[in-house]
Amino acid sequence: MWAEFIEFLIGAVTAHMITRVPFLTFPRLKTWNEQFPPHPEAVYVDAHLIQRVMHMRFFHWLSIVFALIPLVFGWFSMSYGSAAIGFGMWSVSGWLILSRLTGFLAGEEANWTKQLAMNLQLVRNRADSDESCCNLPYPVWQVTAVRCTNCGSNLLNKPRPDLGRPRSDGWIMGFVRLMITDGRPIVASEEE
Ligand SMILES: [Zn+2]
Numbered sequence: 001m002w003a004e005f006i007e008f009l010i011g012a013v014t015a016h017m018i019t020r021v022p023f024l025t026f027p028r029l030k031t032w033n034e035q036f037p038p039h040p041e042a043v044y045v046d047a048h049l050i051q052r053v054m055h056m057r058f059f060h061w062l063s064i065v066f067a068l069i070p071l072v073f074g075w076f077s078m079s080y081g082s083a084a085i086g087f088g089m090w091s092v093s094g095w096l097i098l099s100r101l102t103g104f105l106a107g108e109e110a111n112w113t114k115q116l117a118m119n120l121q122l123v124r125n126r127a128d129s130d131e132s133c134c135n136l137p138y139p140v141w142q143v144t145a146v147r148c149t150n151c152g153s154n155l156l157n158k159p160r161p162d163l164g165r166p167r168s169d170g171w172i173m174g175f176v177r178l179m180i181t182d183g184r185p186i187v188a189s190e191e192e
Contacts, residue, residue, distance in 0.1 A: 004084040011077070011088025015070035016179065019096050022062040024178060027055060027164025039165040042140035042149075045127070049141065050120050052163055056183070057112040059164070064100055067093040111161035111183050120146070123155045144187050159185035 026032070035048045043049050074089030103110070123146055127137035134151035146156035162183035167174025 007082050007084035008088040011070075011074065011082075011085035011090075012092045013088075014085075015067075015074065015089040015092035015096075018070050019063045019067045019093060020179060020182075021066055022059040023056070023162075023164070023183060024175060026059060027052070028166050030166075033165050036163070036165055039163075039168045040143065042142045042147075043160075043163060045120055045123050045139040045141060045146060047124075049163075050117050050124070053112050053117045053120065054114070056162070056164055057110065057114070057117075060110050060112055060183075061100070064097055067096045069093075071097075111185070116158065119156055119158070126155070143185070159187050161185050 036043055036052070070089040070093040074086040074093065076086070077083070077089065078086030109115070120141075123139050126132055127139050127148075133148045133153040133155065136150045138149045139146055139155050140149055141156075141160045144159050145154050146158065147154055162178060162181075162185075167177070169177065
């Protein structure tokens, strides 16, 4: 009984890790982050940041494709190997695919959306226009909101999700944290 439970857990954790590969690895390559300050510093709102939000959105959806890997291996394991490991892999990858698709159909927001990228673009446009918050607008995305470092105005009340930068808490702790939170911001926005 215990042996099967542990096998199920091994399968589940393996599947969970495989589906997070795109978001945990690709954006964290060194060459991909040279234009950004190191985590957890605030990020200047510019075209690079907006593009990064769109990339993170892509990696978020790419996890559905990666979920097919444990789905196939899980099926093999159920047929020819350990049924418990296979079932663990199936449950996690099947659940991921279902929850991403139903979330999408229900219009639930992922951490990184097109809307978010558009809102950041609006912040950028306003900073470049005559209606900017002050004479020297410098919008940066801090942990809880987008603010102007010059005048302190809150320009977008959105806590910052993971942006794919290498984590300041190190590879291991950073990965554990990302595995648990899936990149969601750990703080609520300021109005709440
Ligand atoms: Zn300002």
